[in-house]
Amino acid sequence: xxxxxxxxxxxxxxxxxxxxxxxxxxxxxxxxxxxxxxxxxxxxxxxxxxxxxxxxxxxxxxxxxxxxxxxxxxxxxxxxxxxxxxxxxxxxxxxxxxxxxxxxxxxxxxxxxxxxxxxxxxxxxxxxxxxxxxxxxxxxxxxxxxxxxxxxxxxxxxxxxxxxxxxxxxxxxxxxxxxxxxxxxxxxxxx
Amino acid sequence: xxxxxxxxxxxxxxxxxxxxxxxxxxxxxxxxxxxxxxxxxxxxxxxxxxxxxxxxxxxxxxxxxxxxxxxxxxxxxxxxxxxxxxxxxxxxxxxxxxxxxxxxxxxxxxxxxxxxxxxxxxxxxxxxxxxxxxxxxxxxxxxxxxxxxxxxxxxxxxxxxxxxxxxxxxxxxxxxxxxxxxxxxxxxxxxxxxxxxxxxxxxxxxxxxxxxxxxxxxxxxxxxxxxxxxxxxxxxxxxxxxxxxxxxxxxxxxxxxxxxxxxxxxxxxxxxxxxxxxxxxxxxxxxxxxxxxxxxxxxxxxxxxxxxxxxxxxxxxxxxxxxxxxxxxxxxxxxxxxxxxxxxxxxxxxxxxxxxxxxxxxxxxxxxxxxxxxxxxxxxxxxxxxxxxxxxxxxxxxxxxxxxxxxxxxxxxxxxxxxxxxxxxxxxxxxxxxxxxxxxxxxxxxxxxxxxxxxxxxxxxxxxxxxxxxxxxxxxxxxxxxxxxxxxxxxxxxxxxxxxxxxxxxxxxxxxxxxxxxxxxxxxxxxxx
Amino acid sequence: xxxxxxxxxxxxxxxxxxxxxxxxxxxxxxxxxxxxxxxxxxxxxxxxxxxxxxxxxxxxxxxxxxxxxxxxxxxxxxxxxxxxxxxxxxxxxxxxxxxxxxxxxxxxxxxxxxxxxxxxxxxxxxxxxxxxxxxxxxxxxxxxxxxxxxxxxxxxxxxxxxxxxxxxxxxxxxxxxxxxxxxxxxxxx
Numbered sequence: 001x002x003x004x005x006x007x008x009x010x011x012x013x014x015x016x017x018x019x020x021x022x023x024x025x026x027x028x029x030x031x032x033x034x035x036x037x038x039x040x041x042x043x044x045x046x047x048x049x050x051x052x053x054x055x056x057x058x059x060x061x062x063x064x065x066x067x068x069x070x071x072x073x074x075x076x077x078x079x080x081x082x083x084x085x086x087x088x089x090x091x092x093x094x095x096x097x098x099x100x101x102x103x104x105x106x107x108x109x110x111x112x113x114x115x116x117x118x119x120x121x122x123x124x125x126x127x128x129x130x131x132x133x134x135x136x137x138x139x140x141x142x143x144x145x146x147x148x149x150x151x152x153x154x155x156x157x158x159x160x161x162x163x164x165x166x167x168x169x170x171x172x173x174x175x176x177x178x179x180x181x182x183x184x185x186x187x188x189x190x191x
Numbered sequence: 192x193x194x195x196x197x198x199x200x201x202x203x204x205x206x207x208x209x210x211x212x213x214x215x216x217x218x219x220x221x222x223x224x225x226x227x228x229x230x231x232x233x234x235x236x237x238x239x240x241x242x243x244x245x246x247x248x249x250x251x252x253x254x255x256x257x258x259x260x261x262x263x264x265x266x267x268x269x270x271x272x273x274x275x276x277x278x279x280x281x282x283x284x285x286x287x288x289x290x291x292x293x294x295x296x297x298x299x300x301x302x303x304x305x306x307x308x309x310x311x312x313x314x315x316x317x318x319x320x321x322x323x324x325x326x327x328x329x330x331x332x333x334x335x336x337x338x339x340x341x342x343x344x345x346x347x348x349x350x351x352x353x354x355x356x357x358x359x360x361x362x363x364x365x366x367x368x369x370x371x372x373x374x375x376x377x378x379x380x381x382x383x384x385x386x387x388x389x390x391x392x393x394x395x396x397x398x399x400x401x402x403x404x405x406x407x408x409x410x411x412x413x414x415x416x417x418x419x420x421x422x423x424x425x426x427x428x429x430x431x432x433x434x435x436x437x438x439x440x441x442x443x444x445x446x447x448x449x450x451x452x453x454x455x456x457x458x459x460x461x462x463x464x465x466x467x468x469x470x471x472x473x474x475x476x477x478x479x480x481x482x483x484x485x486x487x488x489x490x491x492x493x494x495x496x497x498x499x500x501x502x503x504x505x506x507x508x509x510x511x512x513x514x515x516x517x518x519x520x521x522x523x524x525x526x527x528x529x530x531x532x533x534x535x536x537x538x539x540x541x542x543x544x545x546x547x548x549x550x551x552x553x554x555x556x557x558x559x560x561x562x563x564x565x566x567x568x569x570x571x572x573x574x575x576x577x578x579x580x581x582x583x584x585x586x587x588x589x590x591x592x593x594x595x596x597x598x599x600x601x602x603x604x605x606x607x608x609x610x611x612x613x614x615x616x617x618x619x620x621x622x623x624x625x626x627x628x629x630x631x632x633x634x635x636x637x638x639x640x641x642x643x644x645x646x647x648x649x650x651x652x653x654x655x656x657x658x659x660x661x662x663x664x665x666x667x668x669x670x671x672x673x674x675x676x677x678x679x680x681x682x683x684x685x686x687x688x689x690x691x692x693x694x695x696x697x698x699x700x701x702x703x704x705x706x707x708x709x710x711x712x713x714x715x716x717x718x719x720x
Numbered sequence: 721x722x723x724x725x726x727x728x729x730x731x732x733x734x735x736x737x738x739x740x741x742x743x744x745x746x747x748x749x750x751x752x753x754x755x756x757x758x759x760x761x762x763x764x765x766x767x768x769x770x771x772x773x774x775x776x777x778x779x780x781x782x783x784x785x786x787x788x789x790x791x792x793x794x795x796x797x798x799x800x801x802x803x804x805x806x807x808x809x810x811x812x813x814x815x816x817x818x819x820x821x822x823x824x825x826x827x828x829x830x831x832x833x834x835x836x837x838x839x840x841x842x843x844x845x846x847x848x849x850x851x852x853x854x855x856x857x858x859x860x861x862x863x864x865x866x867x868x869x870x871x872x873x874x875x876x877x878x879x880x881x882x883x884x885x886x887x888x889x890x891x892x893x894x895x896x897x898x899x900x901x902x903x904x905x906x907x908x909x
Contacts, residue, residue, distance in 0.1 A: 069827070070802050077798040085791055103835030106794070107828055114824060170324075170901065173894030174299070177887040184882040258880050303891060305879045311870050312895055320898060504899045511869035515755065 038140025039133075041101060044087070046129035048079045049109040053116065053125040072113060080106040143172070210307070214267035216417045220410035221274055221460070227403040232282040236399055242286055244273030246293035254302045268307050272296055275315035275460060278400020279453075279500070280322075284329050291325070292318040308466050312507045316461060316500045323497055401453030411459035423472060424479045425458040431483025439491070448490065457486075457499045467507045474513045482506040583609070586712055594702070598712060605629060605716040608703050611639070614695035616688045623692065625699040633663045633696060651682045651692060665700040667693050758868050761822060762861025768808065768830045769853040772800045773837065777846045797838055801830045833857055867892055 052075045059071070084102050088095045112132060116124050228236040251269040255262045276292050296314035304310055323330050400407075414420045429449050437445030449455065462468070462482060469475050482503050489498030583597045595611040607628040613620050626634035638652050650656065659679050660667075669689050670678040681689040703709055776797050784790055805827060809816060837852045870892050879888055 069823070070799075070806070073798050073802050073827070073831075074795060077795040081791060081794045084794070100836070100839055102794070103832055103839065106798075106835065107832045110828065110831070170321075170894045170898040173890050173897060177883070177890035177894065180887040180890065181882040184884075184887070188882075260880075299891070300895075303879070303883060304874065304888065309874070309879075311873065311892075317895065317898070324898070324901065501899060508866050508870070508896060508899065511873050512866060515869050515872075 035137065035140040035144045038136045038143075040098070041105065042133040042136035042140075044083055045105050045108045045112070046133055048076065048083055048105060049112045049129055049132075050125055051079045052076045052109060053113060053122065056113070057122055057125075073110065076106060076109050076113065080109070139172075142175075210266045210268065213419055214271055216414065216419050217271055217460075218267065218274070220413045220417075220419075221271070223406035223409045224278065224400055224403060224456075225274070227406040228278070228399045231402060232399060235282040236277075238286070239280060239282065239284070239289060239399060240274060240277040242289045243277035243280075243293060244270050246290045247273035247276065247297050250293055250297040251302065254298055255306075260306070263307065266307065269297060272301070272314050275400070276318050278456060278460075279315055279319040279398050281330065281398050284326075288322055288326050288329055292322050295321045310466055311511065312504055313461055313464055313467050316504055319500050320497060320504065398453065401451075401456045404450045404455045407455040407459055411455075414459070414463075420459075420463040421472075421475075423475050424462050424468065427476055427479035428458040428462055428483045429454060431480050432487050435484065435487040436490075439487075448487075452490070453499045454486070457482075457503055461503055467510060469510050469513045471514075474510075477513055478506055478510060481509070594699070596703075596709070598716065600716055605713045607634065608709075610699040610702065612695045612699050614691045614698075616691045621688075621691055621695070623695060625696050627700055627703050631664075631700055631704050633660050633665065633667075633700060636660050636692070636696060651685070651688055656682055660696060666697045669693050755865065755868055755872075758861070758864050761826065762857070762864065764808070765826055765829050765833075765861065766854060766857040768801060768804050768826070769834055769857050770850060772797070772804045772830070772834060773849050773853045774846065775800050775804070776834075776838070777849055793838060794835065797834055798831060801834055802827065805830065829857075829860070833860070863896065866896065 052072075055075055056072055060068070080102060083105070084095075087098070112128055115128060225236075225240065228240075247269040252262060254260075273293065276296055277289070280289065280292070296318035300312055300314040300317045301307070301310045319330075411420075411425060415422060432454055433445050433449050436448035439445075462479065469478050482505075485502030485505055486499050489502055583599050586596050586598050594613070597609040597611070598605060599607045599609065607626065610625045610627065611622070612625060613622050615621070622639040624637040624639060626636070628634050636657055638657075659674060663679075664677065666677065668678050669681055669686070671681055671686075674680040679689065679693055776793075779796055779800070780790075780793060784792060784796065805823070809820070809823075833853065833856050837849065837856060840852065867889065871889055874888060883891075
């Protein structure tokens with residue numbers, strides 16, 4: 001597990017602090033209220049991300065530098081539209097609930113694409129999407145169990161009012177703060 | 192180099208003794224309010240204050256021990272936070288609520304950011320809104336053991352609809368669900384408000400600390416005398432609210448607005464917390480006026496008792512901005528300072544407007560869509576509410592009341608009716624359909640639209656509340672306990688909403704039963720089957 | 721509505737974090753520059769959003785609708801935003817520094833907010849679209865300014881080591897969202 005994280009650290013552009021911070025905030029932007037929601041959101045995001053990376057990696061040698069951003073965004077936007085349309089056709093009821101999160105899918109894919117170094121595109125993309133989906137899913141499960149006492153809709157524990165704050169907006173922020181604090185403590189202990 | 196310069200942000204306290212003296216003064220100023228709260232709320236108040244203070248002190252001690260900091264419990268700031276937190280809670284909250292609140296106030300708001308002098312939000316108020324989010328029902332349960340006879344009458348008359356609740360005589364009522372006087376004020380129900388004297392001395396329902404304006408004033412005067420606080424913030428805050436309320440509804444409204452709902456408590460004790468106020472006098476005045484305006488806007492839009500808390504927290508958030516733009520020595524030059532301050536003032540004004548704008552626009556946009564959905568739903572719901580009808584005919588009765596009546600027929604004969612009726616809920620009008628069968632029993636209710644608060648009145652649309660109405664005979668009565676024969680149990684935490692719904696149902700059935708015109712119409716459809 | 725609050729606070733949070741770069745380095749001159757950068761970034765975002773939403777409205781109603789190609793709206797809006805941003809970078813030299821350094825951030829903001837307002841408001845007048853964009857971008861900039869101001873405040877304080885830097889900013893954001901959440905629940909227009 002640690003080997004994987006180390007490998008990820010080298011390959012992806014984790015040295016740039018700005019991107020690191022943006023990346024860490026990715027899961028926040030999607031609404032990870034329940035495990036299933038986060039799974040769907042994460043899944044859609046990495047579908048869009050992987051599809052666009054395939055094309056971008058193929059084309060990127062041929063584009064002049066100024067148009068790089070432009071082309072990248074256009075490809076991601078197109079794939080988002082495609083995914084949204086397919087979703088709409090498949091299951092209109094569910095689509096109505098997720099409609100407002102389509103923009104965040106697109107922005108998340110864009111953020112993810114910023115982390116990929118030009119040289120070794122596809123392998124890194126797969127690695128990154130795996131990490132992303134994993135994180136989102138874990139956060140979703142966490143929030144669902146603590147926030148609503150359910151898992152995939154089945155009631156597991158009784159709802160404690162106190163932890164139900166996690167299912168609301170302020171809860172995630174506090175959770176992240178505590179989590180990052182714990183990570184910092186671990187970091188100092190390891191060094 | 193044997194002394195290190197101590198760099199810190201405001202307030203710049205030099206040694207522990209000074210902090211302790213100031214805190215002691217504040218505690219002395221709080222004593223009148225403590226006494227009145229114990230007088231009016233009995234043992235509950237004592238327990239709450241005791242638990243609150245001890246848990247606050249405990250949490251601060253634990254944190255400082257764990258993280259190896261100097262234990263500063265003796266500077267009494269945690270004690271004050273404990274007392275103020277207790278003052279913000281209704282008397283009937285369970286003990287664990289208080290402990291959670293203490294945790295939030297001390298650890299999350301104060302210690303995480305570095306201890307005394309470092310918090311950017313008022314700890315007691317932040318704990319209050321946190322608790323409101325997490326324990327909504329317990330935090331709005333203003334029933335209380337009222338100790339004096341006089342107040343029983345007043346509270347009983349303040350909650351007029353509860354007359355029929357248990358049929359109990361006035362001498363026997365020991366648990367009264369107080370619709371706080373704030374709600375009455377919001378509905379401009381001046382006659383039923385407690386008298387001015389009672390509002391001043393505290394003979395009204397509310398949280399522990401906000402009832403007695405007189406006691407708070409005494410405390411405030413003591414603090415002014417001891418020069419712990421300056422007069423600017425309380426005067427400007429209370430003054431702004433008073434002036435806006437008077438402009439809004441007249442002198443009595445103005446006076447009532449400052450007596451009720453914790454304005455006094457906030458103005459004297461909450462807003463004047465050293466660390467969350469701007470550093471300059473100009474900034475403090477802007478701060479106080481801004482908080483006053485926001486509070487009043489909250490009051491106009493809803494009678495939520497925590498409106499004061501939210502507006503103060505908002506302004507607390509803005510304090511660093513105010514500081515940055517008003518305290519301008521570093522930039523140098525008075526002219527630039529004024530321009531910055533004006534810019535800031537404009538921004539403050541725009542901030543609330545913008546948030547309101549976003550919300551209203553989104554609402555404006557979604558409302559027509561929802562309306563469209565409603566009219567579709569209305570049609571199919573009519574059939575849901577009245578199984579036997581095959582056809583519905585709308586009949587108009589021109590008596591000026593806001594209702595629509597749909598007569599249901601089967602084979603041309605009357606089988607029942609559905610009445611669309613509007614009633615006034617806690618926040619706004621509730622639009623509902625009441626189904627009535629031909630024996631004048633209620634077949635069910637359906638909510639078309641409402642603006643009740645989420646997690647409170649909005650729970651009335653849940654099936655377990657609506658199902659209580661099926662096959663019931665009116666007149667129905669609201670009860671807080673298990674519902675018996677002709678009773679409906681309330682939606683948790685929302686007496687007023689439930690009362691509104693039940694009275695609407697009663698009214699609808701009365702209308703169908705007794706109205707002469709309705710009788711004629713029904714007879715024209717072949718009478719009751 | 722809750723989701724909107726979460727989104728706004730998150731956007732502002734990202735803005736303020738990126739612009740203030742972790743807050744651990746704090747030469748005092750740079751402190752005041754951070755607020756200026758925040759304000760300028762807010763203005764740039766608002767400007768891009770307004771112009772692109774006007775153009776989008778025109779394109780949507782006069783080109784896409786008649787040709788029955790509404791599904792292209794996401795792509796069209798994205799293209800418009802990027803185009804306006806790059807035009808701006810070329811035309812106005814005074815903000816080129818900000819644009820270059822924070823281009824990704826600005827684009828993320830604009831796209832997110834532009835797409836959201838497009839989703840909420842597909843039919844309606846131009847004025848509504850513009851006002852929605854202005855209000856959302858200004859709300860986000862004001863929240864970012866609040867976060868930056870508060871965070872500046874904490875540079876000299878004795879926060880315990882694990883919590884220094886990023887976690888404390890998260891807690892600030894948590895409290896802001898708590899307040900805003902209550903505000904939204906109470907004021908039901």
